[in-house]
Amino acid sequence: xxxxxxxxxxxxxxxxxxxxxxxxxxxxxxxxxxxxxxxxxxxxxxxxxxxxxxxxxxxxxxxxxxxxxxxxxxxxxxxxxxxxxxxxxxxxxxxxxxxxxxxxxxxxxxxxxxxxxxxxxxxxxxxxxxxxxxxxxxxxxxxxxxxxxxxxxxxxxxxxxxxxxxxxxxxxxxxxxxxxxxxxxxxxxxxxxxxxxxxxxxxxxxxxxxxxx
Amino acid sequence: xxxxxxxxxxxxxxxxxxxxxxxxxxxxxxxxxxxxxxxxxxxxxxxxxxxxxxxxxxxxxxxxxxxxxxxxxxxxxxxxxxxxxxxxxxxxxxxxxxxxxxxxxxxxxxxxxxxxxxxxxxxxxxxxxxxxxxxxxxxxxxxxxxxxxxxxxxxxxxxxxxxxxxxxxxxxxxxxxxxxxxxxxxxxxxxxxxxxxxxxxxxxxxxxxxxxxxxxxxxxxxxxxxxxxxxx
Numbered sequence: 001x002x003x004x005x006x007x008x009x010x011x012x013x014x015x016x017x018x019x020x021x022x023x024x025x026x027x028x029x030x031x032x033x034x035x036x037x038x039x040x041x042x043x044x045x046x047x048x049x050x051x052x053x054x055x056x057x058x059x060x061x062x063x064x065x066x067x068x069x070x071x072x073x074x075x076x077x078x079x080x081x082x083x084x085x086x087x088x089x090x091x092x093x094x095x096x097x098x099x100x101x102x103x104x105x106x107x108x109x110x111x112x113x114x115x116x117x118x119x120x121x122x123x124x125x126x127x128x129x130x131x132x133x134x135x136x137x138x139x140x141x142x143x144x145x146x147x148x149x150x151x152x153x154x155x156x157x158x159x160x161x162x163x164x165x166x167x168x169x170x171x172x173x174x175x176x177x178x179x180x181x182x183x184x185x186x187x188x189x190x191x192x193x194x195x196x197x198x199x200x201x202x203x204x205x206x207x208x209x210x211x212x213x
Numbered sequence: 214x215x216x217x218x219x220x221x222x223x224x225x226x227x228x229x230x231x232x233x234x235x236x237x238x239x240x241x242x243x244x245x246x247x248x249x250x251x252x253x254x255x256x257x258x259x260x261x262x263x264x265x266x267x268x269x270x271x272x273x274x275x276x277x278x279x280x281x282x283x284x285x286x287x288x289x290x291x292x293x294x295x296x297x298x299x300x301x302x303x304x305x306x307x308x309x310x311x312x313x314x315x316x317x318x319x320x321x322x323x324x325x326x327x328x329x330x331x332x333x334x335x336x337x338x339x340x341x342x343x344x345x346x347x348x349x350x351x352x353x354x355x356x357x358x359x360x361x362x363x364x365x366x367x368x369x370x371x372x373x374x375x376x377x378x379x380x381x382x383x384x385x386x387x388x389x390x391x392x393x394x395x396x397x398x399x400x401x402x403x404x405x406x407x408x409x410x411x412x413x414x415x416x417x418x419x420x421x422x423x424x425x426x427x428x429x430x431x432x433x434x435x436x437x438x439x440x441x442x443x444x445x
Contacts, residue, residue: 007264007265007268007269008260008265008269009265009268009269009272009274010265010266010269012266012269012270012273013283014270014273014283014285014289019286019288019289021266021270021289021293029262030262030266033262033263033266033296034266036296037266037289037292037293037296038292040292040295040296041288041289041292044288044291044292044295045288050354051291051353051354051355051357052288052291053291053353053354053357053360053361054295054360054364055360055364056360056363056364057363057364057367099375099378101371103367103368103371103372104364104365104367104368104371105367105371106367107367107370107371107374110371110374111374114378130389131392132385132388132389132391132392133385133388133389135388136381136382136384136385136388139381140378140381140382143377143378143381144374144378163392163395164395164399
């Protein structure tokens with residue numbers, strides 16, 4: 001029973017120089033928790049607020065947002081010039097920046113930024129013909145922002161179609177349609193997938209006939 | 214005149230006292246058992262590790278051979294308190310989401326009263342815990358109590374999002390390998406079919422087959438044939 005007035009004393013030590021907390025206990029959960037704690041401590045030390053306490057989530061420090069925006073713009077510029085590999089690189093850098101935001105900053109912002117960057121990187125991957133990477137990136141984009149992100153839904157669907165995973169593509173696009181409420185591009189893609197599935201079936205049947213006959 | 218015959222009344226009195234005594238013992242034993250049972254109910258949540266770390270840091274024992282306990286800097290204490298708040302947020306979310314479901318189950322009689330007892334206790338405990346964290350935060354930095362849970366909420370949500378994204382990104386390598394293999398087999402099949410067509414020199418069904426296969430291999434040969442415009 002966990003009582004509110006008692007606690008379990010854990011065998012903890014603190015390094016006088018680095019201020020890192022460590023333990024002599026072999027428990028793995030305690031060890032991982034302490035690494036999280038030390039990481040958070042280091043992050044808190046970089047803060048400039050009084051008392052080094054994390055500020056409330058809003059308002060956001062605009063510096064990082066501006067940097068991420070810049071990286072996305074240079075990625076877009078490279079994409080327009082047709083240098084897709086460079087575009088992928090820029091989007092990747094932007095993503096790194098968006099995902100290494102301090103954890104106490106608003107997650108909604110992280111979601112928006114990473115969704116846009118993942119979707120754009122998926123597009124650049126598609127332009128390079130690397131459908132596998134494109135599919136994964138588009139899925140990540142959808143994970144970050146489920147509603148109002150029809151492009152990412154469409155891109156993963158398209159990648160799956162290109163890899164010949166028609167059943168999976170159909171399921172994905174149908175789910176996307178549910179979320180996006182009948183987006184025109186998604187509907188077109190769904191029709192395309194259905195047509196391909198139909199064709200595949202016909203081909204298999206004709207092959208069977210050819211074998212038996 | 215009223216000469217009471219105590220001797221003959223001894224039996225009824227003995228009967229009454231035995232009855233009363235046995236009822237009393239039964240009720241005390243029963244109540245005691247029930248109390249220990251509810252005290253021994255399994256807690257809803259596992260031990261609060263972050264809380265234990267925070268309190269252990271406050272009560273750090275001196276190391277062997279030293280008299281004074283090492284001084285823990287305030288920044289470490291603050292970090293530990295923030296971790297504790299994050300864990301509290303996770304617990305609150307769990308409590309809130311399971312409350313409605315538990316109530317329905319309870320009304321239908323699908324779960325026992327024990328579970329409800331455990332749940333109510335966990336709810337009360339988490340309320341106390343929140344109050345405790347707020348007062349600790351205010352003691353560490355004036356005014357922090359008002360915002361610590363906002364920060365903790367974002368930290369909890371951000372960690373969840375990041376672990377999901379990492380999970381998805383981790384699939385990239387295996388997906389890539391799968392597609393490489395798949396593409397090779399498609400290409401091989403295509404070449405074989407071309408050879409067969411050439412030897413058979415037949416027209417039956419060939420055009421249809423080719424149509425599908427060319428579609429599947431075009432991505433490799435013509436990158437960037439289709440682009441969807443408009444970037445954010």
